[in-house]
Amino acid sequence: MTEYLPAADWTARADLAALVTALDPEGTGNCRWVGGVVRDTVLGIPAKDIDMATTRSPEETAARLTAAGIKCVPTGIAHGTVTAVLAGGPVEITTLRRDVSTDGRHATVAFSTDWRDDAARRDFTINALYADPRTLELFDYHGGQADLAAKAVRFIGDARQRIREDYLRILRYFRFQARFGSIPADSEAEAAVSELAAGMKGLSRERVGWELMNLLGLPNPAPTVRRMAELGVLAQVLPEVRESGLTALEALNDRETHLNVPNDALRRLAALLPADSAVADQVAARLRLSIAQRKRLNSAAARETGPTDARALAYRIGIEEARDRLLLTGEPVAVLDGWNVPRLPLKGGQIVARGIGAGPDVARILRSVEARWIKEGFPDEARVMELLDAELT
Structure with a gap:
């Protein structure tokens, strides 16, 4: 028909x-x-x-x-x-x-x-x-x-032959499995990718990075990434990942789904990696990430556990980077929705006009007022002037 x-x-x-x-x-x-x-x-x-x-x-x-x-x-x-x-x-x-x-x-x-x-x-x-x-x-x-x-992702003909033609097909297999496949996956395909995973070492870093980031950008890549680890494939492209990273990715995926947060491949990559800036730099270089991506991955690697003032964090490092850290550590993030990072309504010239000589004292007073302004939740200009008065007194 x-x-x-x-x-x-x-x-x-x-x-x-x-x-x-x-x-x-x-x-x-x-x-x-x-x-x-x-x-x-x-x-x-x-x-x-x-x-x-x-x-x-x-x-x-x-x-x-x-x-x-x-x-x-x-x-x-x-x-x-x-x-x-x-x-x-x-x-x-x-x-x-x-x-x-x-x-x-x-x-x-x-x-x-x-x-x-x-x-x-x-x-x-x-x-x-x-x-x-x-x-x-x-x-x-x-x-x-x-x-x-x-929902079956199958190689055409002999799976091993297809992979030997281009080892990038191993990563493509998992990307399509995450997008279109079902569990359990095709047994022949899984046996082939596991057996030939070491062949990926000869691939260009750009091609590996592109496939990996596209996989991580799918709605729910966590089960597939765990399967890649079990089959010995993930270690060939991300040897830094440990069990804690797989668990962190699963938790992040659940959190994103619950909060209806858009998919973000870079944040998921950060979840997989340990909170270590040196590791972030190493992975960013290997995957040929852009300068902006490297900056975000490094920021996420500097995440800390424990209660965090979300808006104070966003003021310090930016909305996107703050949202990354909060989602990765499981802290509330809704307070950032629709909020724009404010600018301190005080300049050095205003301090000089109050009789303080230009120099290090102006910078010290500005930093002190800013710290109190942040702690009070970014009040308006009138309150900032009161804080300045208190500082000068």
Whole structure:
């Protein structure tokens, strides 16, 4: 029985229709939507990135797009990929491929015109779904729809072979397991990722960091992360994690759910790690985190246990960093909702105007007034002037 992709907002986009016309004006079926956009639409999930596969060579694809007035960027033309820049967002278009050789990090590919060749080189059955852009007819060569329905994340063909082609697929497996899978997981997949986990050591740090942060940003990654630890996978990418870190992540996940706090991958990473700035620096460098991410991870590592004045903390280190620490230590955080960090309504010039000579005394008085102002819960300017009077007296 022929099955079809459900209609969605993106399937009705005019710019995508123009793209299809440019690549396949005769309607011969030489291009199809592929991968995540098809998978998510089958599940009724809003689609993000849109990818297309085609039997045309990358050079011909680029030429047809240019002729149709569609901006084309050769983002990976050696591997068969060009990107069409459309009003509704970019679309990656990749020529059908088959693997010739792999080294666990990169694959040497040959272009193909066989859709089954292309499907066979993909990682998981749920990612090897294709849809005709005009009729929305679905093409499923490896039982991906059945696996979606069963919440089964399975490698295509031999799991060990798929992993040896690219060891990053181990982390991708856990990301998809956390997002789409059920418990218990596929036994063959788990055996393969456990056996071959050490192969991840040769991966680029950027790729590992990207996959790990995307996994931690999912709604409830804690059970999957614990399973990664049990299978010996987590130790290959985050050897700093101990049982206390896994427990902390579980507690944080529960707290975020109870308080309806948005998912935050960096805060979850901080939960996994010990409260140690040196460790935070080491992990941030290894995962190639941005400067802003490193700053937040370091701030979270400086968390302290015990009662904390939430607003005083936020005044000192910032709202986002304070919220991280409070959530990680289990302290109330609602007091920060809708609150903006105030500015001390007192400047050094006002102190000088009261007869204090410019210099260290001004700074000392300013710090003293500020400390009392914070302790009193950030009162208004009139009260600050009273505090200044008391300090000068």
